[in-house]
Amino acid sequence: MAPQHITVLGAGSWGTAFAKVLADAGRDVTIWARRPEIAAEISGAHTNSGYLPGIALPAGLKATADAEEALAHAQAVVLAVPSQSLRANLTGWRELLPPDATLVSLAKGVELGTLKRMSEVIAEITGASESRILVVTGPNLAREIAQEQPAAAVFACVDHERAVAFQQASSAPYFRPYTNTDVVGAELGGACKNVIALSCGMAAGLGYGANTLATLITRGLAETARLGTKLGADPLTFAGLAGVGDLVATCSSPLSRNRTFGERLGHGETLEEAQRAAGGQVAEGVMSCSSIRELAQTKGVDMPLADAMHRVCHEGADPRRVGAELLGRERKHEWS
Numbered sequence: 001m002a003p004q005h006i007t008v009l010g011a012g013s014w015g016t017a018f019a020k021v022l023a024d025a026g027r028d029v030t031i032w033a034r035r036p037e038i039a040a041e042i043s044g045a046h047t048n049s050g051y052l053p054g055i056a057l058p059a060g061l062k063a064t065a066d067a068e069e070a071l072a073h074a075q076a077v078v079l080a081v082p083s084q085s086l087r088a089n090l091t092g093w094r095e096l097l098p099p100d101a102t103l104v105s106l107a108k109g110v111e112l113g114t115l116k117r118m119s120e121v122i123a124e125i126t127g128a129s130e131s132r133i134l135v136v137t138g139p140n141l142a143r144e145i146a147q148e149q150p151a152a153a154v155f156a157c158v159d160h161e162r163a164v165a166f167q168q169a170s171s172a173p174y175f176r177p178y179t180n181t182d183v184v185g186a187e188l189g190g191a192c193k194n195v196i197a198l199s200c201g202m203a204a205g206l207g208y209g210a211n212t213l214a215t216l217i218t219r220g221l222a223e224t225a226r227l228g229t230k231l232g233a234d235p236l237t238f239a240g241l242a243g244v245g246d247l248v249a250t251c252s253s254p255l256s257r258n259r260t261f262g263e264r265l266g267h268g269e270t271l272e273e274a275q276r277a278a279g280g281q282v283a284e285g286v287m288s289c290s291s292i293r294e295l296a297q298t299k300g301v302d303m304p305l306a307d308a309m310h311r312v313c314h315e316g317a318d319p320r321r322v323g324a325e326l327l328g329r330e331r332k333h334e335w336s
């Protein structure tokens, strides 16, 4: 049965936009905000001006800064905090989670240190079986969804029935979710595309055009699929919304924080300058380039773009030189 009472933990761009989708789909939605003033603004003025300026939120959307209150009646819990903070946040919420609620992950990243995907972190912290954990991914730039521009998404869960129930709960006139049982592929597609979007932004910042963009998207997809299939993903997932779909949207849109971040690095800004310009909003690829690179190394998978982004972001490598090195690698067959 489709859940009716849904709690969204995290009132940033995507948490707020996804809460709006759920409310527009007819659900009873409560959103938890870390800062009480954001909760007050969402409940009182029906806006979240810091993250989604100019967007009118549904009047019925409730907000609180009290996680216990937010979770009291939840049949599904949507986790909408950045990847690298999920473990700490979830540890604080663990005792408050209703025992049978579907746990929904919006985050696109791989944890530093443990090299775990978000569904693995959720299972580890909560003890939930993998059949209770659902991943939302796809080409979903938060602002466009909040403006009710048509879009589709992937809801991945090993339990197909649970995915269908959440699909029913989340279908709004402008938002069309598809189900998939390939959780590994869905998560890796989302995490890796942030790293590739960084590289595309960087190329744009260096003044390169459409050929370079297309090359980075396509070769980025090839290395994502290489890692994914090694970890048991269905290669077809990468041809869908979680792979090609999200890459096209994120790598080409000025709304993408990852692409914008990369563009700043391409213009010669330092990591710290680009971070300051992001104003506290997360560009997941900056951290995930390191965890994905390490994950690939442990599995013996070649991921030259993830490696290049790690070197630029964390080892001070020059973007133009890194680009030249990528082109100068040993020649090979397209699919080797």
Ligand SMILES: NC(=O)C1=CN([C@@H]2O[C@H](COP(=O)(O)OP(=O)(O)OC[C@H]3O[C@@H](n4cnc5c(N)ncnc54)[C@H](O)[C@@H]3O)[C@@H](O)[C@H]2O)C=CC1
Binding pocket: 010, 011, 012, 013, 014, 015, 016, 033, 034, 035, 051, 080, 081, 082, 083, 085, 089, 106, 107, 108, 109, 140, 141, 142, 143, 280, 281, 282, 284
């Ligand atoms: N913004 C977008 O268009 C989309 C974002 N995503 C993914 O959703 C996840 C959340 O993204 P957004 O909502 O866009 O992020 P955001 O940066 O806009 O908001 C993050 C939210 O998490 C809260 N938070 C709690 N603990 C935190 C901590 N330790 N550090 C930073 N923030 C903390 C913040 O207060 C804020 O409410 C990310 O993994 C992102 O890749 C996925 C699809 C679309």
Ligand SMILES: O=C(CO)COP(=O)(O)O
Binding pocket: 108, 138, 139, 140, 141, 142, 194, 197, 246, 249, 250, 255, 256, 257, 258, 259, 282, 283, 284
């Ligand atoms: O995941 C996203 C779109 O699907 C959002 O990308 P950014 O985090 O780069 O803004």
